[in-house]
Structure formats: C-alpha cells, structure tokens
Amino acid sequence: MATSVLLACGLNEQKLPGFIHISEESNVDGSFLISCVLGQRLRISNAGTLLVCLQHHYQHYFNAGMRLGYNTNIFQGKTLGVIDVLSDMAGEGLASKWLTNTEGQTLTEQLVEDIRAQVESNYANRNSYTVLIDNLSILFNLGASKLQVQQFCQDLAALAKERENLTVITKLSNSDIYQLTDNNVAKLGQVRIQVLRLKSGVFREVDGKLLIERVLDEGNYACEETRKEVLYKVNDRNVKVFAPGEIGVKV
Amino acid sequence: MLSNLVVTKQKVVLIIDELNRERIAPKFIGSLLHEQGQGADTIKALPTGVSLKHVGTFEALIDKYANNNTGSTTDPNFTGFNVILPTLADLLCYQTPAFIFGFLNRLRRSENVRRVFLWASPQHLQDPHADYILAGCEYLAELVLRLESDKLLSLISRKPGGGVTNRRYSCEVSKTQFKVTPLDGGLPAGASPKQPSPEAEQIPEPASSTFKIELDEDEVLARNALTLPYERTSEPPEGNIIYTPDADDDFDEEDPDEDLCI
Numbered sequence: 001m002a003t004s005v006l007l008a009c010g011l012n013e014q015k016l017p018g019f020i021h022i023s024e025e026s027n028v029d030g031s032f033l034i035s036c037v038l039g040q041r042l043r044i045s046n047a048g049t050l051l052v053c054l055q056h057h058y059q060h061y062f063n064a065g066m067r068l069g070y071n072t073n074i075f076q077g078k079t080l081g082v083i084d085v086l087s088d089m090a091g092e093g094l095a096s097k098w099l100t101n102t103e104g105q106t107l108t109e110q111l112v113e114d115i116r117a118q119v120e121s122n123y124a125n126r127n128s129y130t131v132l133i134d135n136l137s138i139l140f141n142l143g144a145s146k147l148q149v150q151q152f153c154q155d156l157a158a159l160a161k162e163r164e165n166l167t168v169i170t171k172l173s174n175s176d177i178y179q180l181t182d183n184n185v186a187k188l189g190q191v192r193i194q195v196l197r198l199k200s201g202v203f204r205e206v207d208g209k210l211l212i213e214r215v216l217d218e219g220n221y222a223c224e225e226t227r228k229e230v231l232y233k234v235n236d237r238n239v240k241v242f243a244p245g246e247i248g249v250k251v
Numbered sequence: 252m253l254s255n256l257v258v259t260k261q262k263v264v265l266i267i268d269e270l271n272r273e274r275i276a277p278k279f280i281g282s283l284l285h286e287q288g289q290g291a292d293t294i295k296a297l298p299t300g301v302s303l304k305h306v307g308t309f310e311a312l313i314d315k316y317a318n319n320n321t322g323s324t325t326d327p328n329f330t331g332f333n334v335i336l337p338t339l340a341d342l343l344c345y346q347t348p349a350f351i352f353g354f355l356n357r358l359r360r361s362e363n364v365r366r367v368f369l370w371a372s373p374q375h376l377q378d379p380h381a382d383y384i385l386a387g388c389e390y391l392a393e394l395v396l397r398l399e400s401d402k403l404l405s406l407i408s409r410k411p412g413g414g415v416t417n418r419r420y421s422c423e424v425s426k427t428q429f430k431v432t433p434l435d436g437g438l439p440a441g442a443s444p445k446q447p448s449p450e451a452e453q454i455p456e457p458a459s460s461t462f463k464i465e466l467d468e469d470e471v472l473a474r475n476a477l478t479l480p481y482e483r484t485s486e487p488p489e490g491n492i493i494y495t496p497d498a499d500d501d502f503d504e505e506d507p508d509e510d511l512c513i
Contacts (some may be wrong), residue, residue, distance in 0.1 A: 069470070095290055141389070147343075149302075150344050151344055154341075154344065156421065158301050180374070180377050184340060187375065215274070218278065219427060220278055221426060223426075245401065
C-alpha cells in the first residue's frame with residue numbers, strides 16, 4: 001500500500017538515518033508519510049516506535065493505519081508508544097501539563113523529558129527505535145517560540161546521536177512560512193523530504209510532489225548529495241508514486 | 252587555494268555562507284587550517300549542540316585556551332590557538348547577541364588566541380535582528396569571506412594599518428579541494444609569480460595604496476579613443492562674415508564708436 005512511496009523516499013530500509021526531516025509546504029498535506037512510515041516500522045520485528053501526536057490525536061492514526069492495512073491497537077503498549085498531547089489537552093483542559101508551566105519547564109522541555117523517558121524505558125529491548133513527531137508547527141500554536149522549537153530539535157538530534165539505531169523523524173507544516181526554522185531543523189539530519197504543491201495548479205491525478213534530498217558523504221568543502229523528485233497521489237487505501245512526466249493529459 | 256587567502260595574520264575571520272553549507276562548517280574551517288600546516292593541537296573547537304545552553308561551556312574555553320591554562324606558552328614554537336566557534340545560528344539558538352559579541356571580543360583580545368573563525372549562514376539566522384547581528388560580526392571581523400555562489404566568492408580584508416581590500420574570486424570546489432582564481436586577472440591564490448619580463452620591469456611598482464592609479468593596456472586605448480564633448484577635432488577655419496547690404500540699407504563704413512575714448 002505504501003511500499004512505493006517509502007521506496008521512493010529511501011525509507012523502506014530496516015536501519016534508517018539518525019535524523020530525517022519532512023518539510024510540508026502550505027496547502028499540501030504530507031500526513032500520509034507519517035502513516036506510511038509508522039506502518040512500516042510497526043511491521044518490523046522487535047522495532048520500537050514512539051509516536052508524538054501533536055497535529056492529530058491517536059485515533060486518527062489508527063483510522064489511517066486501518067486504511068493502509070495495519071492495526072496500531074495491536075502494537076500499542078508493546079512496540080508502539082504514544083504521547084498524545086492533543087487528547088491530554090482535550091481531557092484535562094487548562095489543567096493539562098502541556099498548557100501549564102510545571103516546575104518552570106516550557107512545553108518543549110516537558111516534551112523532550114517525556115520522549116527521553118519513553119526511550120530510556122523501551123530502547124534497550126528493541127533492535128531499532130523510531131521517534132515520530134507530527135507536527136512541529138503545532139508547537140508554535142501552543143506557545144513555543146521559534147528558538148524553543150529549534151532547541152527542541154537540537155535535543156532530539158543529540159538523543160539520536162547518543163544511541164545507535166535510534167531514528168528521529170520530524171515534520172513541519174507550512175515550511176514556506178517557517179523557513180528559517182525549517183532550514184535549521186533540516187540541517188540536523190541526513191535526509192530531507194519536501195512535500196511540495198504543484199506549481200502549475202491543481203491536477204486530479206496528482207496531489208503533489210516529493211523532493212527527497214539525501215547527504216551521501218560530507219566532504220571537507222562540499223557534500224555529496226542526491227536529489228530525487230517524484231509525484232504522488234493519495235488514494236483511499238494506498239499512495240501512488242509517479243516519475244515526473246509519467247502522467248500526462250489524455251486527450 | 253582558499254586557505255592561502257583565509258589563514259593569514261588577520262585574527263577574526265567571518266565566513267558568510269550563501270550556499271547552505273552549514274552542516275560542514277567545522278570541517279571546512281578545519282581543512283583550511285590543516286592545509287596551511289596548523290597543527291591539530293592548536294585547533295580548538297567549542298562544542299556544539301545542547302552544551303551551548305550553559306555559560307560554563309564558554310567560560311571553560313576562555314579559561315583553558317584564551318587564558319592559556321594548558322601550559323603551552325612554554326613551547327617556543329607556540330604561536331597561539333585557532334578557535335573554531337559553532338555557527339552563528341547555533342550560537343543564537345542558546346545565547347543572546349550581546350553575550351556572543353562579548354565572547355567574541357574576549358577571544359579577539361586574548362594574546363593566546365591566534366585566530367577565531369565564525370561561520371554565518373543568513374538563511375539560518377533565526378533572530379529578528381539577524382541583519383544587524385551579521386553587520387556587527389562583520390564589524391568585528393578582520394577578514395570577511397563571502398561564499399556567494401558555487402563559482403564566486405568575495406574577500407574583504409582589513410589590514411592593521413587601516414587599508415581595506417575587497418577582491419572577488421572565481422572558485423572550483425570539490426569535496427577535498429577549494430581552488431580560487433582572482434577575477435581581475437591576477438594569479439591564482441597560492442601560485443608563485445613568474446619572472447617579470449623586460450617590458451614588465453619598465454612598469455614601476457605600484458605604491459601600496461587603495462587607489463588604482465596605473466592603467467591597463469585596454470584602459471589606455473579606451474582613454475585615447477574617447478572624444479570629449481565640445482572638443483575640437485580639427486583647426487577651425489578663420490571666421491569671415493560676408494555681408495551683402497540690401498538696396499534699402501544705409502550701410503555706413505565708418506565705425507560708430509570712433510569718437511569714444513575708451
């Protein structure tokens with residue numbers, strides 16, 4: 001269902017790079033990538049996953065997973081850990097720890113602490129561990145400043161460096177509006193996936209474009225990088241990927 | 252090579268990167284220093300990442316290297332440390348601009364610090380006053396290298412005597428080499444000058460000045476070919492006014508002002 005898009009993005013391997021950033025342009029939805037990666041990681045034997053739900057609550061990911069052919073409820077509490085910020089806020093209201101400064105900690109500091117705690121308790125038992133953050137721009141809505149979000153990502157990158165086989169995948173929507181934040185987060189990782197809208201307008205058969213940039217080797221004065229561009233279409237139960245030019249107007 | 256231009260007597264070196272090479276900034280600077288034979292024991296880098304949150308990290312660097320508590324002054328060959336700072340974007344993520352400028356100034360004033368390198372990428376500077384901060388860093392720097400594009404860079408160098416040079420270079424970059432060639436037709440950086448020809452020896456050595464007084468061959472030709480407006484291009488003919496009076500004119504040959512005693 002999602003194999004082709006993961007193959008195109010180079011995310012179908014068992015061992016992923018330490019830090020991967022997904023930049024989502026305005027007016028385009030890249031949430032399918034998070035669901036695709038989540039499904040792939042859950043299917044790997046003894047691979048741990050931590051899902052930090054900021055844009056949608058956990059039920060959304062369950063529903064998306066069912067469409068793509070996997071059931072997150074089977075894995076929750078075992079190989080899947082969830083930090084559901086939205087559901088916590090909905091349940092506890094203004095008393096939620098995410099909306100109050102408990103012990104003088106900011107929202108991002110509390111989030112880093114929770115992520116570290118989950119990683120500490122689960123990492124040792126797993127062959128690999130993936131932390132999925134969906135979506136960094138929600139932190140701005142929750143009152144975090146741009147510097148706090150940048151520090152948050154630096155903390156996550158440091159966490160990924162401390163542990164082998166730990167991968168952090170972040171997503172930032174409206175990356176064209178938060179361009180500086182997007183650049184600063186992207187430089188922390190080896191892979192950057194940009195979800196872009198079609199510049200020429202709207203097309204029934206293509207939803208958008210994926211631009212995948214991967215750093216192969218860091219030289220002394222320049223990096224060896226690869227860039228790959230594909231088109232995608234999100235269907236009801238799968239995601240299709242096309243090479244540019246493959247889809248044409250049929251007369 | 253670029254290292255010939257950057258690793259000089261200038262103490263504070265600012266590299267402004269328009270090409271988004273921030274991820275390899277420490278490696279880039281380290282390679283420049285290694286190319287110029289700077290020993291690894293003289294190259295010191297401030298740790299990057301979360302440790303920049305703590306003022307103690309900066310104080311430790313100052314204490315250890317700027318105040319030279321490593322005991323290196325006993326080495327007769329010791330000329331000072333080359334300090335590589337984290338990128339300006341990383342510094343601004345954790346510290347205020349005032350702190351960063353103060354830290355940079357302390358390093359600049361230290362006799363045990365030979366050179367300080369700071370990398371700044373404008374498309375990463377998160378601060379709302381990024382332009383002013385970058386201008387402040389340019390003010391503090393004695394050498395500003397601006398990587399404008401894959402093929403072009405500029406170098407502003409401030410000499411202790413007050414002279415400032417601003418030169419542009421074309422560049423060829425690979426993973427392991429960075430070659431530069433001056434755009435005004437000079438020799439590539441690092442190349443030794445050839446023996447001067449007899450014609451060249453007749454041209455006097457230009458005085459060390461920021462003014463370009465001497466002219467190139469093309470400029471001499473262009474100056475000679477230039478015609479200024481209102482410039483006479485030939486000898487004017489003698490002016491003769493030929494007047495033919497009409498039949499009704501009362502033409503008087505006498506000079507009407509003859510009786511004036513002027």
